[in-house]
Amino acid sequence: MNSLDQLHLDGTWNPILNIGSLSTEKALLSETIFTDSNRNLPIWKPNSNGFFTAKSGWEVSRQKIKKPAWASRIWFSNHVPRHALVSWKALKNGLSTMDNLPFLDPSVNRRCLLCNYGLESVNHLFFQCRYSKWIWQSLLGMLGHFRSPQPDLLQEELWLANSFKGSGQSATLAFLAFEASIYRIWVERNQRVFYKKSLPNSVLLSDLLSLIKTKIQGLKLTDLDTQSNRSIASNFGCVFCPSTISLQSCSWIRPPPGSFKINSDASLEDVGGGIGGAIRDSNGFLVSMFSINVEREDILALEILGVLTSLQQALQMGCGIIWLEVDSKSTADIINGLSTILAGASAALRKFSCSFLAFNDGASPTFGGKGIALQTFYPNENAHAKG
Numbered sequence: 001m002n003s004l005d006q007l008h009l010d011g012t013w014n015p016i017l018n019i020g021s022l023s024t025e026k027a028l029l030s031e032t033i034f035t036d037s038n039r040n041l042p043i044w045k046p047n048s049n050g051f052f053t054a055k056s057g058w059e060v061s062r063q064k065i066k067k068p069a070w071a072s073r074i075w076f077s078n079h080v081p082r083h084a085l086v087s088w089k090a091l092k093n094g095l096s097t098m099d100n101l102p103f104l105d106p107s108v109n110r111r112c113l114l115c116n117y118g119l120e121s122v123n124h125l126f127f128q129c130r131y132s133k134w135i136w137q138s139l140l141g142m143l144g145h146f147r148s149p150q151p152d153l154l155q156e157e158l159w160l161a162n163s164f165k166g167s168g169q170s171a172t173l174a175f176l177a178f179e180a181s182i183y184r185i186w187v188e189r190n191q192r193v194f195y196k197k198s199l200p201n202s203v204l205l206s207d208l209l210s211l212i213k214t215k216i217q218g219l220k221l222t223d224l225d226t227q228s229n230r231s232i233a234s235n236f237g238c239v240f241c242p243s244t245i246s247l248q249s250c251s252w253i254r255p256p257p258g259s260f261k262i263n264s265d266a267s268l269e270d271v272g273g274g275i276g277g278a279i280r281d282s283n284g285f286l287v288s289m290f291s292i293n294v295e296r297e298d299i300l301a302l303e304i305l306g307v308l309t310s311l312q313q314a315l316q317m318g319c320g321i322i323w324l325e326v327d328s329k330s331t332a333d334i335i336n337g338l339s340t341i342l343a344g345a346s347a348a349l350r351k352f353s354c355s356f357l358a359f360n361d362g363a364s365p366t367f368g369g370k371g372i373a374l375q376t377f378y379p380n381e382n383a384h385a386k387g
């Protein structure tokens, strides 16, 4: 085909020029015809050398859509590649979940293998499924937010982006946790589908914390500029230790099998106060953890607030039998109804219908220097529950 008249037959473009999914007309519109001495030659304009390539053809023919805002957030500077890739697929609804397999025999069970209850879809797995919801809620608690995930993964990502703006360390931790959760839950799902192996979600959470901790230990987190940032970082094992403070080892006694133990504490310093708590099961696995800055000036009120917040969180996590340890005798007395210093505290505590509560009034741990909330996650030295 060397001349222009061969390209245009009977008033229409020659269909022989069809290229893949391109219409003839579209293909020719992309071309320029020029005369080279005695003959006309078609050149492929989209390519600078005039020759057609599959890549340039694809660029011309493909539908270009605007990159979604979440794409750049998923590939943030400190992302873990395999975590980001699975998260990106999940947000695009591109994972091979049961609802994304239309060719599957209708008789095949499409139930979620994590909870054996809901139908498997991206939004169910992340994080409507009770198995994965518990994991993500635990991590959210460590990020300082106690809430239920949005019903849609895209909405949840948007919430995360709005709640952890910028590229500071809190945002880094939040997105590391988000993507690690999606990745690890997807791996767990595949283990169950293909290898019939399964892990309890408490073990998965433990794995996740190790993954995140390993990652952040390799990062140069230099913008520990606020108490909130320091608290969040410490929840994930990135301990910020001012030079005036040293940590001492301490012991922790397991609660009876099937029950949970809360260690709650509060602290007060010149710039404000903080409360914190850790919930562990009878195997010592961390169920949940939190650290919150609060603007109160009364240490006793802070201690009670820490206890109430811990109890609230434990009940949200479905903990039935709870043991509670505090390191302040005054706090224990209020909880046990032996003191009426804070009149509202006993009433607030009675709202919790735990099966059993035990309080410890053991000695305070010695950390040296002024206490700040992040230290309080360490269990109390010489602590032991008493009924």
Ligand SMILES: [Zn+2]
Pocket: 112, 113, 114, 115, 116, 117, 118, 124, 125, 128, 129, 130, 131
């Ligand atoms: Zn499920």
